[in-house]
Amino acid sequence: MKAVVITAPGKPEVLVVEERPLPVLKENEVLIKVYAAGVNRPDVFQRKGNYPPPPEAPQDIPGLEVSGVIEKCGSAVSKWKEGDAVCALLAGGGYAEYAVVNATHCLPVPKGFSFVEAASLPETIFTVWHNVFQRGKLKEDEHFLVHGGSSGIGITAIQLAKGFGARVFATAGSDEKCQACVDLGADLSINYKKQNFEEVLKAEGVDVLLDMIGGDYIPKNIRLLKTDGRLVFINTMKGNKVKQVEGQPVDDVDFGLIMKNRLTVTGSTLRNRDANFKAALTNEILENVWQLMETGKFKPVIFKTFPLSEAPKAHELMESSDHTGKIILTNSW
Numbered sequence: 404m405k406a407v408v409i410t411a412p413g414k415p416e417v418l419v420v421e422e423r424p425l426p427v428l429k430e431n432e433v434l435i436k437v438y439a440a441g442v443n444r445p446d447v448f449q450r451k452g453n454y455p456p457p458p459e460a461p462q463d464i465p466g467l468e469v470s471g472v473i474e475k476c477g478s479a480v481s482k483w484k485e486g487d488a489v490c491a492l493l494a495g496g497g498y499a500e501y502a503v504v505n506a507t508h509c510l511p512v513p514k515g516f517s518f519v520e521a522a523s524l525p526e527t528i529f530t531v532w533h534n535v536f537q538r539g540k541l542k543e544d545e546h547f548l549v550h551g552g553s554s555g556i557g558i559t560a561i562q563l564a565k566g567f568g569a570r571v572f573a574t575a576g577s578d579e580k581c582q583a584c585v586d587l588g589a590d591l592s593i594n595y596k597k598q599n600f601e602e603v604l605k606a607e608g609v610d611v612l613l614d615m616i617g618g619d620y621i622p623k624n625i626r627l628l629k630t631d632g633r634l635v636f637i638n639t640m641k642g643n644k645v646k647q648v649e650g651q652p653v654d655d656v657d658f659g660l661i662m663k664n665r666l667t668v669t670g671s672t673l674r675n676r677d678a679n680f681k682a683a684l685t686n687e688i689l690e691n692v693w694q695l696m697e698t699g700k701f702k703p704v705i706f707k708t709f710p711l712s713e714a715p716k717a718h719e720l721m722e723s724s725d726h727t728g729k730i731i732l733t734n735s736w
């Protein structure tokens with residue numbers, strides 16, 4: 404089969420199409436003929452050598468989510484049959500003609516969704532469901548803030564939080580991106596390049612905050628949280644430490660606020676979680692989220708598609724941060 408391989412850590416050009424043997428199917432796995440594969444920021448970190456895959460995943464083929472048709476089922480699989488249209492969460496290996504995945508990590512392609520749309524779902528929905536609803540315990544009428552509102556994660560977090568009745572705030576880096584967040588259901592969207600999000604949201608306060616930025620956002624995030632608020636990290640793209648901004652007064656985390664306001668600070672990474680955890684998460688998502696898809700309350704946002712052979716261009720686009728929503732690779736070479 405053809406696969407897009409990371410030939411060395413580095414720039415997008417290190418992604419090269421190579422011929423590889425078909426992956427070997429274990430008894431609890433299915434072999435999927437890939438129709439489309441989602442691009443996620445962690446793929447970029449992996450390509451640069453900063454996000455090693457777990458040992459059980461293909462080591463040099465990126466790709467955390469695919470959609471396609473089941474070509475073959477392992478001997479212990481009863482849930483699926485050949486020809487079923489699915490999307491699936493992978494620990495790696497999605498940028499290829501075929502991928503194997505634990506059968507319990509697959510979901511049916513939602514009714515009315517194309518394969519391109521279905522490939523855009525698993526990584527962000529699994530991440531958002533776990534971090535916002537399981538860890539963050541977001542409830543109806545609570546205030547929810549997501550940074551990076553126009554990212555793949557952001558467009559999913561906005562729609563799910565709104566779909567479950569929260570008041571939703573988002574930050575993004577341009578007026579156009581802010582408008583896209585509002586169009587998806589955000590009650591208020593803040594262009595962080597023009598406005599200080601802490602000042603804008605101080606009066607409202609936040610119950611659950613999903614952060615992928617870190618750095619100088621950390622003290623501001625903590626100050627914004629209401630009593631019993633929850634701050635959930637899924638990345639710290641501006642750094643794990645509180646960075647001081649040149650020309651601004653020194654800012655630091657006030658741990659007193661964590662006691663005074665009974666705050667919870669937590670976070671997680673999805674890729675390295677074990678198969679049972681991902682299977683349980685798959686079931687919860689099928690029960691709670693798939694109905695939103697099928698009633699039209701959740702819209703996939705596909706910014707651009709590329710053939711898999713143009714994976715370097717897809718990574719360049721992602722690194723430019725010019726996109727809103729998802730970038731998808733299709734199985735053409």
Ligand SMILES: NC(=O)c1ccc[n+]([C@@H]2O[C@H](COP(=O)([O-])OP(=O)(O)OC[C@H]3O[C@@H](n4cnc5c(N)ncnc54)[C@H](OP(=O)(O)O)[C@@H]3O)[C@@H](O)[C@H]2O)c1
Nearest residue numbers: 443444530551554555556575576615637638671672673724
């Ligand atoms: N923990 C987990 O399990 C997990 C799983 C999946 C993804 N993630 C993380 O979630 C984040 C979003 O992933 P994604 O695939 O949705 O990414 P994405 O679509 O590429 O979005 C990232 C967005 O973040 C914004 N941004 C703000 N500050 C940034 C900075 N310093 N560097 C780069 N971008 C910055 C950019 O938009 P602006 O124009 O608004 O700045 C950019 O479009 C990533 O950090 C990823 O690693 C975590």
